[in-house]
Amino acid sequence: MEGFGLSQGTAHLLWLPLPMLLVLVAAVIGVLVNVWLERKISAAVQQRIGPEYAGALGVLQPMADGLKLLFKEDVIPRRADGLLFTLGPVLVLVPVILSWLVVPFGQNLLISDVGIGVFLWIALSSIQPIGLLMSGYASNNKYSLLGGLRAAAQSISYEIPLALAVLAVVMMSNSLSTVDIVNQQSGAGILSWNIWRQPVGFLIFWICALAECERLPFDLPEAEEELVAGYQTEYAGMKFALFYLGSYINLVLSALLVAVLYLGGWGFPIPVEWLAGAMGQSVDAPLVQVITGSLGIVMTVLKAYLLVFIAILLRWTLPRVRIDQLLDLGWKFLLPIALVNLLVTAGLKLAFPAFFGG
């Protein structure tokens, strides 16, 4: 940038927000793809055609949805608490976007390799229930309040098994950093991925991630037959869009983190080093580096969207659980299983340090 005649300080100042903007754009594009997939897959599940007029195969339909929400009137109910009503959706969205800091798409392709890594994501995702409670309370509506309380209860109870499942992975890789976790899985391609060493942890994590995202079968906070739309009942326009964005960004983020923690992150099923060796190329050659980097991004996104596909299929095939079944599953089943998983992992790590990380 100094080539454009800017001083070093100004160039630095202009350079700083760039990664943040990039993440925002990536997250929003991820959501648009997600919404389109959701519409198309749900249509396929129900033997409909789905959106088809807006763009080829209806790919522009999410844009149309977004524009519609943008131009809608922003209604604040008369006896609602205006300040908290506005602040609630923001508090739901901001932590989710901040968590994208730690998602790696390649060895150096992440915003910041903070030492606390996945712990940052767990900590940030615990802020979300406050936003949900806030919007539930501020709407001055019984359904909203009940929805907000349910959302908070759900995310508190599923956060503990989730954190325990992550802890087992962290214990195997001796690091909280997402980059180290992926590197630890990159030894022998698909065989060294954590899903083979942590099958129970993978299932626990995926169930808890779905519950944290409030996806069906765990979408009790907004169960439309019982609570109208839960904490979103009174929201319209852009504020509703913030909730919408938040939940979809959270889904993509959770899928990305499952890919990072259990499916080898940016790793190709066959190690790139072997492939390069078989073709007689050096790994450090510039062209090979470029191909490796782009392959990493493609693999991460591919794995994440495979999981998103599973989540969407689950949504359109499974019925909703009841609130007591939900809490029973969380506290009486997942939590003990997660604790046992942690204990077994610790034992295996001591017994076979070569396979479970020394």
Added chain:
Amino acid sequence: MTIASVTQLICFVALSLTLVLGSLGVVLLPNIVYSAFLLAGVFLSVAGLYLMLNASFVAAAQVLVYVGAVNVLILFAIMLVNKKEEMAEIPGLLLRRVLSGAVCLGLFLLILRVDLTTPWAVTGPTPLADDSAVVIGIHLFSDYLLPFELASVLLLMAMIGAIVLARRDVFSSDVITGEAVDQGLIEKERTPLLLESNPGETTLLEKV
């Protein structure tokens, strides 16, 4: 002044302002729900200050424990019992407020004096950066083992106590007195809590 130091100064001023104003709001606001939400803001700005001290693990733990667990539970409790209720006039409220204000002011002056007279180390210890989690873990399992274990026993006791209090219906008799359990304490009040009760009717609290 470099960009880094300016950013640091701005962050410090903003965090301190939210911290001080937020905690004043927690104490002084009449609406308890606002106080609870402001408490979350205070906890978050404390986490931000930890982050500025290069203690990122402590900051994340602060967010996870205080904002994610403690504050959400406080909000839960407030919203589950958020009943409109006419408060009785407390006699001598002004005198009480003045007295407690004076006590708080005295404490504040005391802390201020400590702050001004202590010779603070200006540079401080070198930050551990990313290794802090490891160091904290080693300390917890070596020289701080006893407090750590005591805290976990205390938490276990609190948990068992909470379960005993919450699930009285499973015990046929009261654990303490040995008498049959008063079913009225367990079963919920017939009238929904959110409805305003008639002035002549006794409230739930008085019955208990």
